[in-house]
Every structure is written in structure tokens, then in C-alpha cells.
Amino acid sequence: MIVFSDESGLSLLPPVRRTWAPAGQTPTLQMRMGQRPKVSVVGWCCYSLGQPARYFYRVVPGSVTDRILIRQLHQVHRSLGRPIVLIWDNLSSHRSRRMRAFAARSHWLTLTYLPPYAADLNPVEGGWAHLKNGLLANLGARTLDELLTTARRGLRHIQRHPALVTGFLAATHLDWNPQPSTS
Template structure:
């Protein structure tokens, strides 16, 4: 047991020193992978942390245990002819970057792996390439195993620019034709919202207790563009009745002056049920709709991210009431210093 501990400690020190010394990004990653192994992380976790396949993680660890740092050294090209022609390489790049696997014949697969890529090459080019060789080819073609991100495809840039111009005009009417500008939105906060990175003891992971429940809270809120004040309500559902009552609550909070609420095109915001009320209160209340697929223009969207990262992520709540308490405590706290909310959420428009 003592020898094992000594070996692990020696390996950790050796790998840390190698990481400090190397200027090669790929070698740094290899050292980092093996270091995490000796720090106690499982291969599956290491693969996710480093953006690699689990097969590669196991390979690096095995090479190090057999031959030490030399086992991790990158082999120099042998000068052997490339297995794929330049035309085939370009086609491969195009397929990986423009199609998901199910779109090119691999049913029920949405994500490219080296195994699937090898199969695609064999089916289309009749060339067999082993896993390790394909990894080398993909790196050479400037492809990497990365985490994707979401993007809205249908946003109309022209409509967005029109909205920005209209909003600039609206701001000029503050303290004149308009007294208050509010940004409104809904959000769902779950009791198991998300795991995000946090500082903790090096080589260890924070353990978060769970309760096996999937409850959540639906929020409706407003952000005052000029004062930074935030108001949120919790509800069991979103519908036109809830939204109508929320509008009435907004008017009660701002009993004087003209209010313009900036909001998205959710169905409940256009519901027939609210139209008579809007007509009746047209001198006091106006809805200004955002262009479709433009959440980045709704300033209160930033509030939800702020809320989740501050008091919801990395926490599993025991009950819905605990979620509600955490949310309202956050709102009360930021409302004590509304200038910070203005600086964080409102200065970009």
C-alpha cells in the first residue's frame, strides 16, 4: 500500500512538472489526463472534463504506466502515405461539420464519435482506418472533440435592428410621453437546476446531496430599465389568466404615468383574454414586442442566468418552498443595491 501511495505521489509531481515545462498544447492535455487519473478521477469523468473519448483517456494512462513520460510523447510522422486523398478529407470535414450522423445513414445517432467516423469512411470510401489513426487524421484536419452550444437559427437581423432603433426612440420619451420602461419574461426554475463549476479542494469534487424529486417554480418577472428594481411572482402555470392578473399587479405597483412593457411573442402575451384590458388601459399601459427569436434583446433574460448561477445551480432543494425562499431572498438582496442591477443588466441597451 505504501509503495502504491509513493508511486502515485511521484507520478503526480512528475506530471505537474511536465505540464509547467511543456509549451505543446496537445502534450499538456495528455499530462493533464493522466494527472487526473492519479488524483482519483474515473476515466469517464476525465473524458468529460478534457473533451476526449474514454478510449483515449485509457490509452494515455496505460502508456504512461508502461513507459512513463516517454510513453505519452507524440510519435513523429512516419512519412507513410495518407490514407485519404485531399478530396476525401475535404468531404469528411464537410460531412462532420454540416450533418449529424443520422442524416447520413446512422439512425438514432446525433453525435459524431471516432467509431462512427471510421464506419462512415469505410462505407463511403471503402477504406478501413483504425481508431488511433483516425484520431490523428481528425486532429490534423483541425477537428476536435468539443462541447457544442445552442444558437437560434431564425433570428431576423433586420427586425432586430429596427427594434433597437425603436427602443432608442422610446428611451428619449422617458420623463415625457413615457414614465416607465419594464422588461418582462417568464422562467422555469427547477429544484435540480444545473451543475456548474465552482472552487473546491484541488483533486476533489464537491458532493451535492439529492432528493430524487423534480419539482420546480414558474416565475413571471419585470425589470425596471431606469431604476433597476426587480419584481417576481411564482406561479404553478403560465396562461392568459395569470398574465392578465400580473399586468394588473404591475399597474398597482406603478399607479401613475405611462408604462411600456418590453416582452417576447409568447402566445399568452397575445391572448384574446387580455385585449379588452389593454384597450381599457391604453393610456397607461403599452406592450412593445421583441422581434422573434431575440432573447438577447430582453434584458430580464440576464436576470434568470444571474439568479441560477448565484443561488440555484449546484444545489438540490428539499422542497418547492425552499426554491421559492431562495429565489425571493435573491430578489430582495439585489433590490437593496439596484445600481448593481443596472450596471449588470441595463447598460447594454
């Protein structure tokens, strides 16, 4: 099973996007200033030839650590029930000593890293764009609970629509069906 993973942060400071309004009525976005609590989301896009794509996510308070990623990797592996080739970026928690040791003792896991500055090759980025340009765009959430409720609704939508997850992979233009070698 090929699995891509990535992390993204969410805060009460909304992603501001273009919008429409009647002429002469400039739209405003109201928000509270001051402390902005942050949460992180880890997304997992899972692909296997001949099977529907799958999507997993986990919301975590604060930042993502290698310990959190290892726990989530166990959960994703249990859910998939198959060996995983994990493809992700070069975040320090992905290359930590703890993560390398975990991968070395996990016969079901192979780690692969994307080239630096190649976020466009990770289909999970398509999920973040779908979420932040859709439900979260211009959302003036007043509380973290309101933000998380809306974010989880969007993440569950992705989870329930395998064709959407397949579309995220297609948008990367990665060759999913390589031709066999003729030599």
C-alpha cells in the same frame, strides 16, 4: 415607464455550474429523483430616465398564464402609478386574445414585442442569470420550500439594488439615451 418582463421556471433539479474542489475530490451534487414540482417566476424590470430602476417579481405555482400576467400587470401599474410601455417576448400568453383585449381597454398600457430569439435584449434575463448562476447554482434543495426560500432571497436582493437592475439593462446594449433627430 419602460417595463421589460419575462418568465422563468424553477425546479428541484438545480442549475449545475462549475465549482472548485481540492485535487482528487470530485464534488458531488445529491438530489432526490422522482417527482419534481415546478414553480414559475415572473420578473419585471422598470426604467424611467432620471429615476432609479425598479424590479418586481412574482412566484407562481406551475406555469404562467395570461390571467396571471394580467393580474400582475395591474399590480405593477398600481405600484408605478404611471403608463407602461411593456416589452416582452412572443410567448403565446403574451399574444393571446385575452391579453390583446386587456391591452386594448387599458389606456395606460402599450405592448411591444422583442424579435424572435432575442432574449439577450431583455434585461430580465440578466436577473435570471444572476439568480441561477449565483444563489441557485448547484443548490441541492431537498424541498420546494427550501428552493423558494433561497430564490426569494436572491429576488429580494435584486429588488433592493437598483444599480443591479440598471446593469441588466446595460448588458443588453440597448440604446437607452437616443439622440434627438436633426432633421
